[in-house]
Amino acid sequence: MKSQSLLLKFPIKLLIAIILCIATLSACKKEDARISDATYREIAWNYLDPSSKTTVTTQWQKASVTYEKRDNKDMVTVMFNTTQDALLGPIFVYIDSKNQKVVGIGARF
Known part of the structure; x- marks a missing residue:
């Protein structure tokens, strides 16, 4: 048994x-x-010009990262808050998640 x-x-x-x-x-x-949020933040930060970097108010390592579909592409948006948010809005960097290349920066008005 x-x-x-x-x-x-x-x-x-x-x-x-x-x-x-x-x-x-x-x-x-x-x-x-899957590429980490930290990697997308670094790609976006390295894409910014030095004058834009000086206006960023929070640590770039804590920038907001969102995932969305635009024009039938999987995109990642990294948002940096700046000293000019009230006037121009934050900086948005758009990255193609397929090849991790920057597609562009959002318009600031």
């Missing part, structure tokens, strides 16, 4: 361990495939 219960417990524990390993590996692959 003991040998039967031992045989039933062992395969179940092994099966659970295998499922957990597979789930962990697939989650790691998905995370690696």
Whole structure:
């Protein structure tokens, strides 16, 4: 009787361990495939000219990052608040998420 219960417990524990390993590996692959918000912030910051950088009021590492679809492209928008927000609005940098290239900067009025 003991040998039967031992045989039933062992395969179940092994099966659970295998499922957990597979789930962990697939989650790691998905995370690696997606570029982090920090990377998009750095791309946007490096794109700004020095005079724009001097007006940014918060640390660039904490800039707002949003994901959206524009013109059938997956875009990332990085927003930097500036000292001129009341007059011109914040700086928006648009990045194509497929190739991580800057598409442009939003108009400031």
